[in-house]
Amino acid sequence: MTQRKPGESEPSNKKIQHAASTVLYALLVILALWVVRDFIPAVVWAAVIAIALWPLLQHLESQPGSRARSTGVALLLTAAVGLFIVLPFLLVLTQAAHESHESHELIAWFKQAEANGIPLPSLVEHLPFGSQQVSSWWQENLARPLHESPVANGLHAESVLAFSRHFGAVAAHGLILFGFMLVTLFVIFQAGSNMSGNLIKATRRAFGVDGGQLVEQMAAAVRGTVSGLVVVGIGEGLLLGIAYAITGVPHATLLGLLTAIAAMLPFCAPIIFCAAALWLFVQGATVGALCVLIFGFVVVLVAEHFVRPLLIGSSTRLPFLLVLFGILGGAQTFGLLGLFIGPALMTVLTVLWRAWVK
The missing domain is CATH 1.20.1440 (de novo design (two linked rop proteins))
Incomplete structure (x- = not known):
């Protein structure tokens, strides 16, 4: 039998170690992603917004003395993003409050419809086709008082309550996701060009x-x-x-x-x-x-x-x-x-x- 020299097994051992290291690293990465799986959407949203605003961040970083106040720049951009997302909803609520006197007309119209039904629009009678079907459906479901309408009776209190609970849970989850997204965005902005440079280097390597x-x-x-x-x-x-x-x-x-x-x-x-x-x-x-x-x-x-x-x-x-x-x-x-x-x-x-x- 020929004896193998001590150095001949080293390349094969290195290949085995490299393969084992690759598998171990992959498993650790998958495990880490599984641990933070609930926060991945917040990170992805923060990355999308950061990519969109990256030219602005680079412009602010190029200004004299911006390195010393990188935290302030990151805080400013993060606050601007938060306001841009929240401000439309605040404007909607403000506009609704200012025009609340007109909402009384809508409430009065709804009460009248609930008591007497909704009259059939005159346009339905002049439709080129389907006017009889539309008219019969309207008379059956909307022309009568809504509390007697089959459409309104199909809305049970239990289903409305279940929908309200589901909507509340979705809204709460969205608010939590929004908060973590802002925190992640602030960290990305604070890291600035160092993070982008490291990502490009890692990708090229x-x-x-x-x-x-x-x-x-x-x-x-x-x-x-x-x-x-x-x-x-x-x-x-x-x-x-x-x-x-x-x-x-x-x-x-x-x-x-x-x-x-x-x-x-x-x-x-x-x-x-x-x-x-x-x-x-x-x-x-x-x-x-x-x-x-x-x-x-x-x-x-x-x-x-x-x-x-x-x-x-x-x-x-x-x-x-x-x-x-x-x-x-x-x-x-x-x-x-x-x-x-x-x-x-x-x-x-x-x-x-x-x-x-x-």
């Missing part, structure tokens, strides 16, 4: 120069998505708020703010302006209701299918179709975070394709 460039392009996709969602949402809220005021919808400013908030999510603005159009329709303002509906859908069509993809695609050089699929598919797969994850993944797909066909 693990995946090479191309990996670092890919991460930068994904960050640009997230930044463009945030800009597209916020800018387009504010624009839709402004235009539809003007339409509310012209057509005589009550609380036009309040509804405009709500529309702007809803429009920051794709295709959520119709929930608000359709409700406003329905109110006008019930009040007999058929022309105003049709104007709000038509104008609202035109604004949403142009904003969601052209303006928003253009804003996002211009910062990432993504084709229109990939931007649209990234936003909608990401939201369907990952929820709200998918609005930002989707375009980032489409950026990865585009970069890999361009590198492959070179």
Whole structure:
């Protein structure tokens, strides 16, 4: 038998140790992520907002003496983010309090509808088709007093109570998540360029120069998505708020703010302006209701299918179709975070394709 030299087993031992270390590190990372799984959404939201505001942070850090007051800069940006998120809701509540005298009219209308029912709008009789079916359903469910209506009787107190409890639990969880997100965002801002530099170095060490460039392009996709969602949402809220005021919808400013908030999510603005159009329709303002509906859908069509993809695609050089699929598919797969994850993944797909066909 030939004897193996002492040094011959060292390479194999190093391979085994390297493989064991890799498995151990992977297990530790998975365990750590599992421990903090409830806080991952807060961290991801903080990372998205930090990426969107990173150029502003770099500009503030470049000012003379900014290094000495990095904590103040981080606190200022974090407070600005908190106000930007909370302020619209505060404005909605303030506007509702200022216009509370008009809410008495709504309460009076609801009481009258509860006692006498809602009259059938005259437009229903002139519908080109389906007028008989709509009229019979209306007479059966809404024309009679609401306390006798089958639709109203279907709303049991137990189901309303269960919905209220669920809504309260979701709201409490959202507030807790919002608080941890602000804390995480403050830490990221305080770390500043040191954190971004270390992340880029780690990415290049693990995946090479191309990996670092890919991460930068994904960050640009997230930044463009945030800009597209916020800018387009504010624009839709402004235009539809003007339409509310012209057509005589009550609380036009309040509804405009709500529309702007809803429009920051794709295709959520119709929930608000359709409700406003329905109110006008019930009040007999058929022309105003049709104007709000038509104008609202035109604004949403142009904003969601052209303006928003253009804003996002211009910062990432993504084709229109990939931007649209990234936003909608990401939201369907990952929820709200998918609005930002989707375009980032489409950026990865585009970069890999361009590198492959070179």
